[in-house]
Amino acid sequence: MPVIVLDNGTGFTKLGYAGNSEPLYTFPTAYADQESVSRKPGLLDDLDFYVGYEAQDRIGTHTVTYPMRHGIIEDWDKMERLWQHCIYKYLRCEPQEHGFLLTEPPLNPPENREYTAEVMFETFGVGKLYIAVQGVLALYASAQSKKSAKLGLENPLTGTVIDSGDGVTHVVPIVDGYVINSGIRHIPLAGRDVTNMVLQKLRNREGPNIPPEEALRMAQVVKEKYCYVCKDLAEEFNKFDQDQSLFHRHTQPQKGGKSFSFDVGYEQFLGPEVFFHPEIFSQDYTTPLPNVVDETIQACPIDCRRPLYKNIALSGGTTTFKGFHNRLQRDMRRVVDARIARMKEDLIDKTRDIQIEVNVVNHDLQRYAVWCGGSHLGATSQYQEIAHTKQQYDEYGPSICRHNVMFQSALREKRKY
Ligand SMILES: Nc1ncnc2c1ncn2[C@@H]1O[C@H](COP(=O)(O)OP(=O)(O)OP(=O)(O)O)[C@@H](O)[C@H]1O
């Protein structure tokens, strides 16, 4: 039976079978029930809850919550019900007949991993379980792209992963499949912040044109449809001032044949700019993404730094903005060139040539990179070796999932590339 790959993100859950190129289901990690809506006790049966888009559609009649925050599970009861939905409503499978591959953010507390194992084995009785670090899976996925192959990397499982989803952005250095924990950097900005930034701009300017209950959804639509990363902020403002056709008029159809329209302006390029000029939007967080990536690599052992600059892999929905890859490539190059210039100042021979190759790798599966890496791993014989079985769990308890054993196997896995 195929392995089930389940990547729960702060914003979206990606679910499907290993070996497929894309997840079968992608839906919001949202949960709704009538918990705090006044009702007679005992009136609702156990099944009166909703997940995903069905949950989001029940704002107003149900309490809608998101069980994850910043990539980490916060409400375990609701998460368990969401998993129940994934298994019995979406896939309609017998969990004991399948292996499961779940994902976790870097630096996930081991207690969380153990608790996940407990729920998976005891509540659902899954046949096998493996919990993989998201960054490593994303690097697996990137390693299979044409662009990665062209780079002639000595080891495609060495690289720096930028995983930016809905609730969190992580920069993760990985060497030979091992995560270098001390180098991991976390940026408190991700897709949800870009949506909020777009929302704020739309509210200020287009307030009366957008029904208030639709405002957040419209901000997300604008972000995903129109936003892009520009080359230079001042230049882009100038372009907009000279060319009115760069402003868009968005028309949103509604039920009953009605529709409403509003303008989309500077937020098209201002939203994603938060990663490159965070100081414009916040006083608390001011380090641009390229500098964070540079800091991450510099925090790693000196002999690993060159391959980490050579293979910077993108992962997550928020890295798919048009122009994101090119801007990051250019700005990373500038940061590294500035570093080389500083190094040369200290050299006696100022003419000595110092070369550092910098590559930001984008690919078609970036949006689902973590899930796709899991899909690949789940379809290999390696998965069967490293996953824990129900018998092992029954014998040793949840502590068998405390340590992640993937990295040793990753060393063998890499020879396949
Ligand atoms: N075309 C697009 N352009 C820009 N952003 C997009 C696009 N498509 C999706 N997104 C955004 O990507 C985010 C979801 O990405 P992803 O599924 O990687 O996050 P997640 O795994 O749920 O969150 P996290 O990894 O932070 O826990 C959302 O904020 C969504 O709006």
Ligand SMILES: [Mg+2]
């Ligand atoms: Mg994610």
